[in-house]
Amino acid sequence: MEIFKGLPSKKREYMNILFRNCTEEVKYYMSVVEIEADQTFIKAGEECKYIYIVLSGKVTGIEWPMNEKSYYFKDFGPGDFFGEIECFAGMDNYRIDILSSTKCRLLAIPCVYYMEWMHMDVDALYMRTQENMKRLVMQTAEARRYLFMEGKDRLMVHLVRKYEQKQPLPEKLELKQTRTRISEEVGISMKTLNRNIKKLEEVNLIQLNKGKIVITKSQYMIMKKELEYYVNGENVF
Template sequence: MTFDEVLAKVPQLNDYLINMPKELKNKFVVKIHPPGTIIHYQQSDLDIFGIVATGEHRVINIFENGNIFMIEKNEPIDFIGEVTILAGMRQTSVTIETITESIIMYISRENFEEWIKKDIHFLYLVSQKVALKLYRSSSNRGAKLFYPPTFLLLDYLIQYAQREEIKKGETLILKQTREELYEEVSISVKTLNRTIGKLKQDGVISIIKGKIAISYDQYRLARKMVKYYVKQDVKNS
C-alpha cells in the first residue's frame, strides 16, 4: 500500500499532514501488521516514528516473571514512538502490540524530529495525543490503586458496553479470555475469577459458554453499583 492509498482510505489523516514538508512524502514506509504483531519491545532502541492510520493496539509492560500489565488500549488515528522521542530518550519504556490488523506509516526518528520543528500544527496534534494518554493513565492508575476489584471489573464492563453501544433488549458477550481480562483489568487471575463469581451470583453478569455476558438491564445495574463504590469512597475520604 502506498502513501496516497492510505490517505484515500483514511482521509482524516489530511488534517495531520496538511503542513508536512513535501520531501517527507517519499520517505514514509507503509506496513500492514496482522493482529498480535509486536511493533517494539520495551527497553529497545527507537529509530522510527509511526502514524497509526487504522487498527487498534495495546501498550503493555512485560515483567520478568511473565506477568503482563496493560497500560492502555489505543485506537486510530494514533502515533507510535512519540512519547519516547519527545522525552529525548533513546529506548522505549513500553511494549506495543497490535490487537487488530493495523496500517502504520513509518518514517525515521530523525525525519520526525525535523518535521515537528517546522510544523507547529502537527506538533500541537502530537502533543495533544501525549497529554490525553497521560491524563487517562493517571486516572486509571488512581482507580487501580484505591478501588476494589469489583469496581474495576464493573467499570471495564460498563466501558465495553458503552463502546458497543448496547441497546435495550441486547446481551453482549465478551470475546476476551480470562487471561486477557487479567491483563486489561490488572487484577490477579484468582481475584478475577472470584469477582466474576460474585457478580454472577448478584445477577450483574451472566456466563454463556464460558464467556462473560452482560445484558442491557445488567449494564444499568452495573452503573448503579459503580456509583455506590464512588459514594463509599467519598464518605471514607
C-alpha cells in the same frame, strides 16, 4: 491527504492540518502497514525506529512495572500516535509494549525524518505538544483511578474493554481467554479473580459457559453505566 480518508471527520481534519507542511522526506519514507490481531508491533526496550499512527482498528498499551507483571492499561484507536513521546523526550528506546487488539492499519514514519520535520514546522510541533500533554495528564489520572479500584471494578473494566474491541458490538460475547491470562491483564490474583467472577455472576452481570465468561449486550451496557458512576465518584457498588 488521501491516506487519512478513513479516519473520523474531526481526526481527519486534524491530520490534514498537521501534515499540510510536512517534509518531502516524511512523504517519501512513510508507509502503511497492516497487522493481524494480537501482534506486538512496539516492544518496550527496543530502539525507537518508527512513529506509528493508527489508521484503523484498535491497539492496547501494556506497561511492564518493576515486578515484571504486565498491566494492560488502555485501548487506543484511529488517529492515535505511538513512539512519539519517547522521541520528544530524547529517549532511544520504546517505553511500553503496544499490542494490536484487532486487525489494524498503521502509518509508519521513521523517527529521524519525523523529528526533522518537527524541528522545522513550529505549527505542527505545537499541535503535537498540546495533544501529548493532554494525553499524559489524562493517562496519569486514569492510572491513579485504576489503582484504587476494587477487584470487581477492575474486572468490569476489562470486560467492557474486551466487548468494545468487537465492532460492531455483538449481541453476545464469549471470552476466549484463559483465567490465567485474564488475571494477568487485570492485575489481580487468580483467587481474587475467581471470587469476583462469582460476584458478577450472582448479580447477573455475566454468565458462565463451561467456565468461560459470556457477556450479553444488555449486561455490557449495565457494566459500562456502573463504571461511569465510579468515574464520577458515585460508585453504586
